[in-house]
Amino acid sequence: xxRVTLLGATGSIGQSTLDVLARNSEAYQLxxxxxxxxxxxxxxxxxxxxxxxxxxxxxxxxxFQQQLRDAGCRTEVLAGPAGLEQLAAEPGSDLVVAAIxxxxxxxxxxxxxxxxxRILLANKEALVMSGALFMDxxxxxxxxxxxxxxxxxxxxxxxxxxxxxxxxxGSGVERLLLTASGGPFRGWSRExxxxxxxxxxxxxxxxxxxxxxxxxxxxxxxxxxxxxxACWLFNLPPSRIDVVIHPQSIIHSMxxxxxxxxxxxxxxxxxxxxxxxxxxxxxxxxxxxxPLDLVKYGTLSFEAPDEAAFPCLRLAREAFQAGxxxxxxxNAANEVAVTAFLERRIGFLQIxxxxxxVLQLSKVCPANDLQLxxxxxxxxxxxxxxxxxxxx
Ligand code: NAD
Ligand code: MG
Numbered sequence: 001x002x003r004v005t006l007l008g009a010t011g012s013i014g015q016s017t018l019d020v021l022a023r024n025s026e027a028y029q030l031x032x033x034x035x036x037x038x039x040x041x042x043x044x045x046x047x048x049x050x051x052x053x054x055x056x057x058x059x060x061x062x063x064f065q066q067q068l069r070d071a072g073c074r075t076e077v078l079a080g081p082a083g084l085e086q087l088a089a090e091p092g093s094d095l096v097v098a099a100i101x102x103x104x105x106x107x108x109x110x111x112x113x114x115x116x117x118r119i120l121l122a123n124k125e126a127l128v129m130s131g132a133l134f135m136d137x138x139x140x141x142x143x144x145x146x147x148x149x150x151x152x153x154x155x156x157x158x159x160x161x162x163x164x165x166x167x168x169x170g171s172g173v174e175r176l177l178l179t180a181s182g183g184p185f186r187g188w189s190r191e192x193x194x195x196x197x198x199x200x201x202x203x204x205x206x207x208x209x210x211x212x213x214x215x216x217x218x219x220x221x222x223x224x225x226x227x228x229x230a231c232w233l234f235n236l237p238p239s240r241i242d243v244v245i246h247p248q249s250i251i252h253s254m255x256x257x258x259x260x261x262x263x264x265x266x267x268x269x270x271x272x273x274x275x276x277x278x279x280x281x282x283x284x285x286x287x288x289x290x291p292l293d294l295v296k297y298g299t300l301s302f303e304a305p306d307e308a309a310f311p312c313l314r315l316a317r318e319a320f321q322a323g324x325x326x327x328x329x330x331n332a333a334n335e336v337a338v339t340a341f342l343e344r345r346i347g348f349l350q351i352x353x354x355x356x357x358v359l360q361l362s363k364v365c366p367a368n369d370l371q372l373x374x375x376x377x378x379x380x381x382x383x384x385x386x387x388x389x390x391x392x
Contacts, residue, residue, distance in 0.1 A: 154252035224316025
C-alpha cells in the first residue's frame with residue numbers, strides 16, 4: 001500500500017485526488033488530510049476514508065475532534081499551522097499531495113520537502129514564491145517533486161528520463177510550449193474587460209477549478225505563475241518557454257527538440273489524469289477519465305496571447321527576471337487583488353494594475369532566507385491593500 005497525505009483535501013484538486021484514490025483503493029491508503037474551510041466536507045472525507053490524521057484551523061480543532069468521535073471515527077486532529085506542518089512531515093506517509101491554494105501552502109509543502117517525501121505539487125504559488133530556496137531544499141533533503149499542474153505534468157511526460165541529469169543541451173530539448181486555454185475572456189478588448197464580473201471570471205470554459213485559480217486563468221496570471229513554475233521545475237530561463245493559446249485544452253503542453261520533433265501530451269481536460277500520473281509514476285493507473293474523442297473535437301486551434309489586454313504574463317516574466325523576492329511580491333499582491341476582485345472592491349483590469357504598482361514600489365532583495373521571504377510577502381500584501389484603497 002502507498003500511504004498518501006492530502007493537503008487541501010476539501011478543494012477542487014483535493015476532490016479529484018480522492019476520486020482517483022477511491023478508484024485504486026487496493027493500492028493507496030489515505031493516511032492524512034487537511035482542510036481550512038468547509039469542515040463538514042472534511043468530516044465526510046474522514047468518515048469515508050478513515051485517515052489517521054486530520055489537520056484543521058486552531059479554532060475548529062476541539063469541536064472537530066468531538067464530531068469525529070461522535071461519528072465513531074478514530075482520526076486524530078492536528079491543530080493550526082504547526083499541526084499542518086506536522087501532518088505534511090508525518091513519517092507514516094509515502095507521498096504528499098500539495099493542494100492548498102496560495103502562499104498558505106508554502107510552509108506545509110516545505111515541511112514535506114524537508115521530510116524527503118515524494119511530493120505531488122499542485123500548489124504552484126509555493127514554488128513561485130520561494131523558487132531557488134524550494135528547489136535547493138528538494139535537492140538537499142532528497143525529496144522527489146512531481147508536477148500535478150496539467151501543463152507541467154504534460155511537459156514532464158514529454159521529456160526524456162535523463163532530462164534532470166543532462167539538462168537542455170544533453171537531451172536535445174530546445175523549447176517548452178506551454179499551452180493556455182485563454183480563459184473565459186479570450187479575444188476580449190481592454191474596454192470589454194473593464195466591466196466583467198466575478199461570476200463571469202470564474203466560469204472557465206474547459207476546467208472546473210477553485211475560485212482563485214479560475215480568476216488567475218481569466219487574467220492569464222495563472223499562465224504567468226506557470227511560466228515561473230516551469231522555469232524552476234525544469235531549470236530553464238523564460239526565454240526558452242513559449243506560451244501558446246489553445247482554446248480546446250486538449251494538448252496540455254509540448255516539448256520541442258533540436259531535430260524538429262515536438263512531443264505533446266493530450267487528453268480530456270480533467271485533472272484526474274495528471275493526478276493519477278503523478279500518483280502512480282512511473283506506472284499507470286485508472287483515473288476515471290473518458291477516452292479522448294478527437295473526432296468529436298474536430299479542430300485543435302492555436303493563437304498568440306494578447307499581452308496588451310492581459311499584461312499579467314509580462315509581469316510574471318519580468319518578476320522572474322528581476323529574481324530574488326520579486327516573484328513572491330507578485331504572488332502576494334495577486335492574492336490580495338484577486339480577493340478584492342472577488343469581493344467586488346476592484347474591477348478586473350485593476351488586478352494587473354495593482355500588481356504593476358506593487359512591483360514598481362517594492363524593493364527586490366535576494367530571497368535566500370525563508371523568514372525574509374515571509375516578511376516580504378506580508379509587506380507586499382500591505383502595499384497591495386493600500387493601493388486598492390486608493391482606487392476608491
Ligand atoms: P480550492 O480553492 O478548490 O481548494 C483549496 C484548498 O486549500 C482547500 O482544501 C482549502 O481548505 C485549503 N486552504 C485554503 N486556504 C488555506 C489556508 N489558509 N490554510 C490551509 N489550507 C487552506 O483550490 P484548487 O483549485 O483545488 O487549487 C489548489 C492548488 O492547486 C492551487 O495552488 C492551484 O493553483 C493548483 N491547481 C489547481 C488546478 C485545478 O484544476 N483546480 C489545476 C492546476 C493547479
Ligand atoms: Mg495549469
